[in-house]
């Protein structure tokens with residue numbers, strides 16, 4: 469039986485290292501394009517999508533993910549905020565999306581356009597940028613949240629990831645790839661260490677609350693303790709400060 473861990477949305481506003489301040493900048497950027505349609509690919513529960521739709525009353529939003537429980541939470545949030553008539557959450561593979569939108573959000577999900585994750589190859593940025601460009605008209609806006617190296621990778625950092633130094637590129641290389649594949653870069657930055665600590669802390673908190681809510685000799689307790697220990701080690705002894713998440717504000721050319 470699978471573990472009954474608390475949903476990660478209990479502890480995180482976004483399923484990404486994303487502060488309220490940065491989320492505001494991204495919403496402002498998308499709203500400034502006055503989009504009629506906004507598509508969020510790998511939306512999770514769609515917090516950013518919901519904020520854009522809330523900001524632009526004429527916009528319709530579409531969130532796509534394959535995680536049914538995240539989608540269900542997104543639908544609940546949409547109803548609670550009076551947005552259910554303008555935002556839909558669909559269960560689908562984002563690689564199957566072909567219908568363009570005026571604005572697109574893709575944060576932390578672009579690995580799907582490359583080789584399967586199990587092959588542990590380098591991230592295929594070009595495949596992702598090409599797929600995303602095909603969904604936008606000229607002038608359409610894209611918020612692209614993408615994995616990068618913040619610092620040159622170390623063996624300790626790559627061990628819990630794909631185990632290779634060429635899995636990611638740095639921020640400068642990513643902005644060049646974006647300009648080479650049909651976009652103008654209106655803004656580029658990366659998640660801070662505080663944003664990462666908050667994000668990783670959301671998972672830590674979920675494990676801790678499970679352990680607090682169950683007896684020490686619960687049949688699943690060793691598994692949860694092991695998951696928590698591996699997550700802390702992967703982050704604190706591994707990729708903290710090395711794995712980054714870029715946030716690019718792009719306009720399609």
Ligand SMILES: C[S@@+](CC[C@H](N)C(=O)[O-])C[C@H]1O[C@@H](n2cnc3c(N)ncnc32)[C@H](O)[C@@H]1O
Nearest residue numbers: 482483484510511512533534561562575576577
């Ligand atoms: C790191 S999370 C980011 C969620 C959201 N964009 C956010 O920032 O809060 C990546 C999401 O991509 C989704 N995902 C991964 N592969 C997918 C696929 N092939 N089709 C649809 N969604 C996918 C996962 O279920 C997950 O919710």
